[in-house]
Amino acid sequence: MPERTRAVHVAAAVLRDVRGRILLARRTAGRDLAGLWEFPGGKVEPGETPAQALVREIEEELGIRVLAAEPLIAVPQAYPDKRIVLDVFEVTAWEGQPRGRERQALAWSPLEQLASYPMPPADRPVVAALTAGDRYLITPPDSERAGFLSRLDRALLAGVRRVQLRVPGMPVAALRTLATDAAIHCRARGAELLLNGEPELAAELGIGVHLKASQLMAASARPLPAGLTVAASCHDAAELAQAERLGLDFVVLGPVRATASHPAAKPLGWDGFSRLRETVSLPIYALGGMKAADVALARRHGAQGVAGIGGVWPR
Numbered sequence: 084m085p086e087r088t089r090a091v092h093v094a095a096a097v098l099r100d101v102r103g104r105i106l107l108a109r110r111t112a113g114r115d116l117a118g119l120w121e122f123p124g125g126k127v128e129p130g131e132t133p134a135q136a137l138v139r140e141i142e143e144e145l146g147i148r149v150l151a152a153e154p155l156i157a158v159p160q161a162y163p164d165k166r167i168v169l170d171v172f173e174v175t176a177w178e179g180q181p182r183g184r185e186r187q188a189l190a191w192s193p194l195e196q197l198a199s200y201p202m203p204p205a206d207r208p209v210v211a212a213l214t215a216g217d218r219y220l221i222t223p224p225d226s227e228r229a230g231f232l233s234r235l236d237r238a239l240l241a242g243v244r245r246v247q248l249r250v251p252g253m254p255v256a257a258l259r260t261l262a263t264d265a266a267i268h269c270r271a272r273g274a275e276l277l278l279n280g281e282p283e284l285a286a287e288l289g290i291g292v293h294l295k296a297s298q299l300m301a302a303s304a305r306p307l308p309a310g311l312t313v314a315a316s317c318h319d320a321a322e323l324a325q326a327e328r329l330g331l332d333f334v335v336l337g338p339v340r341a342t343a344s345h346p347a348a349k350p351l352g353w354d355g356f357s358r359l360r361e362t363v364s365l366p367i368y369a370l371g372g373m374k375a376a377d378v379a380l381a382r383r384h385g386a387q388g389v390a391g392i393g394g395v396w397p398r
């Protein structure tokens with residue numbers, strides 16, 4: 084595939100019924116990716132904005148009129164024969180009753196069953212945006228224990244659903260105690276805790292693990308059983324490919340911007356982030372100079388959201 088093939092821009096809709104279920108449509112025979120389930124929508128035509136294409140496609144495919152929609156996530160994805168940007172909107176108001184006007188099957192899926200529908204690769208980050216947290220908090224290296232747990236509680240109250248406990252150099256006994264306490268606080272708020280770099284201790288405690296890039300590249304299989312989250316730090320296409328091959332749940336990719344903590348690393352920028360994002364279908368958090376206020380910007384480049392130490396914690 085030529086490096087600079089222009090991406091096909093696709094507008095697609097998340098429609099929710101009164102029970103919060105999400106509408107999926109099945110791609111009909113004879114088209115690419117036939118039989119897979121997708122978010123209804125289609126290609127943006129010349130002269131149209133993505134929002135206009137959304138309204139037209141949803142009318143054509145479902146016979147309803149979109150009245151209001153907000154951007155959710157735009158996923159750049161490379162397929163063997165083309166590149167697309169899957170630009171997904173949350174439709175917040177519409178008129179009419181959806182029906183398959185192109186003989187496509189429709190299904191209303193509860194959020195927790197979305198991931199069980201076979202979908203195209205570009206849809207995995209969309210499902211993750213609908214079901215997983217938009218911020219991935221990484222603990223500061225000097226986490227002092229008492230102060231740390233109350234700070235963690237504040238973050239959980241602010242809606243954080245994923246936390247990585249990273250305390251370089253802490254002796255394993257102290258780390259076990261801190262991780263146990265942090266896991267209890269996270270669980271109480273429906274959040275998950277991942278332990279940086281210590282798969283054995285994570286398995287013992289029944290929590291997830293976050294692998295360093297070197298551990299990722301040395302691994303030949305997921306270090307934890309299914310049901311426990313495995314994530315990793317990635318910086319390039321080779322690390323992303325390895326994470327996808329091992330079936331990891333998500334990764335962080337960066338640095339997107341220059342950071343004081345890693346002054347030597349060359350920043351990817353958002354364009355660099357997008358070009359790497361499209362090579363895999365893993366959910367990815369953007370790392371490096373991120374603030375909580377950058378979530379929407381990150382999602383416009385196909386990230387689930389932002390990961391970070393300083394800027395992402397509530398003050």
Ligand SMILES: Nc1nc2c([nH]c(=O)n2[C@@H]2O[C@H](COP(=O)(O)OP(=O)(O)OP(=O)(O)O)[C@@H](O)[C@H]2O)c(=O)[nH]1
Pocket residue numbers: 093094095114115116120121122123124125126140167169203204205206
């Ligand atoms: N609508 C839609 N398209 C998706 C999704 N995921 C995904 O990879 N795509 C890809 O986006 C591209 C455009 O979708 P489409 O075939 O619906 O385009 P369209 O409605 O304009 O139809 P047409 O070209 O058959 O007339 C296809 O290559 C499709 O495989 C998704 O969730 N929804």
Ligand SMILES: [Mg+2]
Pocket residue numbers: 123124125126140144
């Ligand atoms: Mg379509």
